Amino acid sequence: MKRKITLKQIAKELDVSISTVSKSLRNSLEIGEETRLKVQAFAKFYNYKPNNIALSLKNRKTKSIGIIIPEIVHYFFSTVINGVEQVANEYGYSVVICVSDDSFDKEVLNMEMLANGSIDGFIMSLSKETQFKGDFHHITEVINQGMPVVMFDRVTNDILCDKVIIDDKAAAYEAVQSLIDNGRRKIALVTTVDYVSVGKLRTDGYEKALLDNGIAFSEDLIIKIEDVDTCEITISELLHARAFDAVFAVNELFAVTIIKTANKMGLKVPEDLAVIAFTDGIISKYSTPTITTVSQSGEKMGSKAAKMLIERLEAEEDDDEEHTENYTTEVIETHLIKRESTD
Amino acid sequence: MKRKITLKQIAKELDVSISTVSKSLRNSLEIGEETRLKVQAFAKFYNYKPNNIALSLKNRKTKSIGIIIPEIVHYFFSTVINGVEQVANEYGYSVVICVSDDSFDKEVLNMEMLANGSIDGFIMSLSKETQFKGDFHHITEVINQGMPVVMFDRVTNDILCDKVIIDDKAAAYEAVQSLIDNGRRKIALVTTVDYVSVGKLRTDGYEKALLDNGIAFSEDLIIKIEDVDTCEITISELLHARAFDAVFAVNELFAVTIIKTANKMGLKVPEDLAVIAFTDGIISKYSTPTITTVSQSGEKMGSKAAKMLIERLEAEEDDDEEHTENYTTEVIETHLIKRESTD
DNA sequence: TTTCAACACTACCACGTTTTCGTAAAGCAA
DNA sequence: TTGCTTTACGAAAACGTGGTAGTGTTGAAA
Numbered sequence: 001m002k003r004k005i006t007l008k009q010i011a012k013e014l015d016v017s018i019s020t021v022s023k024s025l026r027n028s029l030e031i032g033e034e035t036r037l038k039v040q041a042f043a044k045f046y047n048y049k050p051n052n053i054a055l056s057l058k059n060r061k062t063k064s065i066g067i068i069i070p071e072i073v074h075y076f077f078s079t080v081i082n083g084v085e086q087v088a089n090e091y092g093y094s095v096v097i098c099v100s101d102d103s104f105d106k107e108v109l110n111m112e113m114l115a116n117g118s119i120d121g122f123i124m125s126l127s128k129e130t131q132f133k134g135d136f137h138h139i140t141e142v143i144n145q146g147m148p149v150v151m152f153d154r155v156t157n158d159i160l161c162d163k164v165i166i167d168d169k170a171a172a173y174e175a176v177q178s179l180i181d182n183g184r185r186k187i188a189l190v191t192t193v194d195y196v197s198v199g200k201l202r203t204d205g206y207e208k209a210l211l212d213n214g215i216a217f218s219e220d221l222i223i224k225i226e227d228v229d230t231c232e233i234t235i236s237e238l239l240h241a242r243a244f245d246a247v248f249a250v251n252e253l254f255a256v257t258i259i260k261t262a263n264k265m266g267l268k269v270p271e272d273l274a275v276i277a278f279t280d281g282i283i284s285k286y287s288t289p290t291i292t293t294v295s296q297s298g299e300k301m302g303s304k305a306a307k308m309l310i311e312r313l314e315a316e317e318d319d320d321e322e323h324t325e326n327y328t329t330e331v332i333e334t335h336l337i338k339r340e341s342t343d
Numbered sequence: 344m345k346r347k348i349t350l351k352q353i354a355k356e357l358d359v360s361i362s363t364v365s366k367s368l369r370n371s372l373e374i375g376e377e378t379r380l381k382v383q384a385f386a387k388f389y390n391y392k393p394n395n396i397a398l399s400l401k402n403r404k405t406k407s408i409g410i411i412i413p414e415i416v417h418y419f420f421s422t423v424i425n426g427v428e429q430v431a432n433e434y435g436y437s438v439v440i441c442v443s444d445d446s447f448d449k450e451v452l453n454m455e456m457l458a459n460g461s462i463d464g465f466i467m468s469l470s471k472e473t474q475f476k477g478d479f480h481h482i483t484e485v486i487n488q489g490m491p492v493v494m495f496d497r498v499t500n501d502i503l504c505d506k507v508i509i510d511d512k513a514a515a516y517e518a519v520q521s522l523i524d525n526g527r528r529k530i531a532l533v534t535t536v537d538y539v540s541v542g543k544l545r546t547d548g549y550e551k552a553l554l555d556n557g558i559a560f561s562e563d564l565i566i567k568i569e570d571v572d573t574c575e576i577t578i579s580e581l582l583h584a585r586a587f588d589a590v591f592a593v594n595e596l597f598a599v600t601i602i603k604t605a606n607k608m609g610l611k612v613p614e615d616l617a618v619i620a621f622t623d624g625i626i627s628k629y630s631t632p633t634i635t636t637v638s639q640s641g642e643k644m645g646s647k648a649a650k651m652l653i654e655r656l657e658a659e660e661d662d663d664e665e666h667t668e669n670y671t672t673e674v675i676e677t678h679l680i681k682r683e684s685t686d
Numbered sequence: 687t688t689t690c691a692a693c694a695c696t697a698c699c700a701c702g703t704t705t706t707c708g709t710a711a712a713g714c715a716a
Numbered sequence: 717t718t719g720c721t722t723t724a725c726g727a728a729a730a731c732g733t734g735g736t737a738g739t740g741t742t743g744a745a746a
Contacts, residue, residue, distance in 0.1 A: 004459070004488055006702060017726045022704060032724055047484075053399045053460040054702035057731045062396065064439070064461075073425050075625075078416045085415070085442050089449075094456060096407070097440050099428050110432075116347070117396040117732090118407075118437060141390075145347055256629045263631070282418075286599045288606070288631040349732060360696050365734055375694055397732035400701045460702090 005046045014042060056117075064094035065309055066119040068110055070102045070127045070154070075252075075281035076298045077125070080152065083302020084123055091310050093120075104129040108138045115141075120313050121148040123305045126156060132195045134158070148312040150305045154197050162312065163329040164305045168198050171294045171334040172205025175276045176248050178336055180213050182343055184246035184274055188221040190235065190258065191250045199224075202250045202278060228253060236261050246274040252283040255291050259341065275341040289340030300332050348389040357385060399460075407437035408652055409462040411453055413445045413470045413497070418595075418624035419641045420468070423495065426645020427466055434653050436463075447472040451481045458484075463656050464491040466648045469499060475538045477501070491655040493648045497540050505655065506672040507648045511541050514637045514677040515548025518619045519591050521679055523556050525686055527589035527617055531564040533578065533601065534593045542567075545593045545621060571596060579604050589617040595626040598634050602684065618684040632683030643675050 011018045016035065024031045024039035025048070031039075056062045065088055069077045081097065088095050096119055098110035107127045114122070122142065130136070136159050143149055143161060152164040179187055189206045192199035203222070210217045223238050225231045235257050249255040255277030259269050267273050269289055277284060277293045284291035308330065354361045359378065367374045367382035368391070374382075399405040408431055412420045424440065431438050439462055441453035450470045457465070465485065473479070479502050486492055486504060495507040522530055532549045535542035546565070553560045566581050568574045578600050592598040598620030602612050610616050612632055620627060620636045627634035651673065 002487065007704095008702070018703085019705080019727075020725060023725090026704085030724065035724080049455070049459045050704095051460040051702050053396060053405065054731090055704085056396045057400050057701090058703050058705095060731070072428070073418065073421045075416065078421050081440070082416050082442065085440070089441075089453075094439055094441070094461060096437055097424070097428070098432075098437070099425065106432075112392070113435075113437060116392045117394040144345060253629075260629075260631065282626060283629050286596075286603075286626050286630055288603065350734090351732070361732090362697080362734080363695060366695090369734080373694070378694075393734095394732050397701090398734090400703095400731090401733050401735095403701070 002046075004051070005043075005048050006051065007048075010039065010042055010046070010048065014039060061120050061313070062118060063092060064096055064119050065306070066096045066098065066111075066114040066122050066124075068098050068100055068107060068114075068122060068124040070100050070125060072097070072099050075283075076153075076279055076296065079298030080125075080302035080305075083299035083304075084306040085302075086299075087303045087306035087310065093306075093310065100127040100130075102128040104133055104135065111138050111142060115145065115147060119147075121150070121309045123150045123152065123302075123309055125152050126154040126197075128196055131156065131197055148309055148316075150309045150312075152301050152305050156197065160325070160327055162305075162308045162327050164301050164308065164332060165329065166296050166301070166332045166334050168201035169205035169208070171296070172202040172248070172250075172278070173209045174205075174334075174336060175278070175294050176206050176209035177213070179246040179248065179274055179276060179342070180209065180215070182246075182274065185215055186221070186244035187215075187246040187248060188223075188238065188242065188244045189248050189250075190223055190225065190231075190238070190254045193224050193226050199250055206248055225254065232257050232261065239265060239267075245272065246276075248276050248278075250278045252277045252279055252281045252291065252293070255293075255341070256283050256287045259287065259289070259291070270341050270343045274343065276336075277341075280337055284337075284339065292339045292342040293337050294334050295337050296334050297332060304330050304332065345389075347394070348386075348391050349394065350391075353382065353385055353389070353391065357382060404463050404656070405461060406435055407439055407462050408649070409439045409441065409454075409457040409465050409467075411441050411443055411450060411457075411465060411467040413443050413468060415440070415442050418626075419496075419622050419639065422641030423468075423645035423648075426642035426647075427649040428645075429642075430646045430649035430653065436649075436653065443470040443473075445471040447476055447478065454481050454485060458488065458490060462490075464493070464652045466493045466495065466645075466652055468495050469497040469540070471539055474499065474540055491652055491659075493652045493655075495644050495648045499540065503668070503670055505648075505651045505670050507644050507651065507675060508672065509639050509644070509675045509677050511544035512548035512551070514639070515545040515591070515593075515621070516552045517548075517677075517679060518621070518637050519549050519552035520556070522589040522591065522617055522619060522685070523552065523558070525589075525617065528558055529564070529587035530558070530589040530591060531566075531581065531585065531587045532591050532593075533566055533568065533574075533581070533597045536567050536569050542593055549591055568597065575600050575604065582608060582610075588615065589619075591619050591621075593621045595620045595622055595624045595634065595636070598636075598684070599626050599630045602630065602632070602634070613684050613686045617686060619679075620684075623680055627680075627682065635682045635685040636680050637677050638680050639677050640675060647673050647675065 007018050007021045011021045021039050024036040025043055071077055085095050100107035107130055139159050150162045155163045155165055191203050194200045207217050223234055225234055239261055247258050255275050259275055262269055262273050269275055277291050280293040280295035284293045350361050350364050354364045364382050367379040368386055410427060414420055428438050443450035450473055482502050493505045498506045498508055534546050537543045550560050566577055568577055582604055590601050598618050602618055605612055605616050612618055620634050623636040623638035627636045
């Protein structure tokens, strides 16, 4: 077991100084060719690689970026990571991942853990609990320390930073409009509780589409689901209680549950009930019938976020001091993917 | 924008030495109470936190573990990450993730990137290409440098290290046996190419179950799929060409594709065709019909792997030198989750 | 008065790297 | 010989931390 070799060891072995070794390896002209080649050969033989930690300490940058997300076993979030990962790799960055589990405390803890030098910047999506509490001090703090943060999907207006989002309201509007265009008038909405920012926005889009088309908006046709595990029951109740011919669900899971429940009740999708879901994931593609969805490219969001972050990081290098804080919010376009659950 | 404060800055501000500050913060008795409290108050006010990088350099350990997996947008792998993440967090470790994209080169590159001090140990599952080439020098190298590696799921006998696997062969055997117990005799197998270790093992289990039950084993009923994207065509061909009453698929995706294709052909699942899939994921739960699967708890594998790795890391601290290399291979139990795709 | 211990703190080193500055030796012109 | 440049290298600081060893002062016991 040969431990990694260091400059110091090479220097000692070859009986030269550490600086000579360092310079030789960086091909400095200061060092005579003979010595230079000798050092390089030796280093190559022992497979010398500079120690990242030492470099980080010296350069005050780690070349890694932290991602904080609510869940990882989640199609959308994992596609985002994928996007980030690809861009990060391209630019020589590593990706450190922490999962907040939708808990405020874990989010804070994770951020603090990473903020002390482990990473150069954050890419994050807020946990439900954080959105509920509206407490963003941990993020402000990190930003105040000069660490760039890029938020995506679940963002907040209370924090000034770069953001990557989709136009949730417009996308929801488009989805509902398409249902209306197909002659559906009684459209239900299955969404999350309001404090989840994207849930609220999608609800707004739904409402606007109805009103613009002169369709009465009724609270009775809306259910807000807090706990995913019990959504089956709630959805079943809705289906039994009310009559409607279309549903807009803010995620795949709700949608597929609706379809399954409807089928059990003898309703046919899409004939009796058209279904559109937000977020194009794996379920929509493989459920029966396949589900029409609003695609929301997590990969694009991730790679865009990573690009924004890295750009800011590399920009800092040059100006170093107080660059003008012109934060941007990037809107990723969505589109409707028509499948079998609508006609 | 106040950058993070350091010991040095505190020392300067309070006009004491750096060591005094350091010791005060660690509550050393060497420092008089007055000074100690003054320093602590000051540090608290400026929210002092020791710099992780400096600590890593000093302690020669980073308190982070690297995960290398073939894909991240993948139910099984993301559950594994989840398991790792939880345990890691519990022990104060961060998780750095790299995706090999099933490419040998990316796997090597990622490992090299992380091996130079960024992490204390690896948890990994081999990329397809690596398994195909059988080239594991990058892993040997890392291990030789004294960095512990834990492999999971896609492992190899060519490397000596801790491993976490399931008994793929036995699990496949059990699945096929259950089909036979239900009176199925013509059982097809849809699997991956042989060089994927788990694919091969599952094929072996399938074969053994047939033979043990006195059922002829026929190559005609086996298809090995290389490219997931074109599996639909291949599967469709199989369904048209051969007659069989049950299928064992080595993953969910194959299974759901089989079901959909069978439905199109007018075959009823499970009446005409029983289907069992390996790997219990989200598709199986939500497809119609829901799919009977072999559960393979990624979370358990992840947390087990993390525990093994961390244990080894903390053990190293004590003995420091050459601990007896008694590597273990942990086998996670599986069980059959019966759903609608079988009777 | 001397000696010793307790106290309160500072100096220094190590971790691995890069980089700035310094300097000895050699070469060369005046 | 003197003065200057060039070549080839080394010393040391810096990044931030924490531990060991050391130092100087004070007060009290011998």
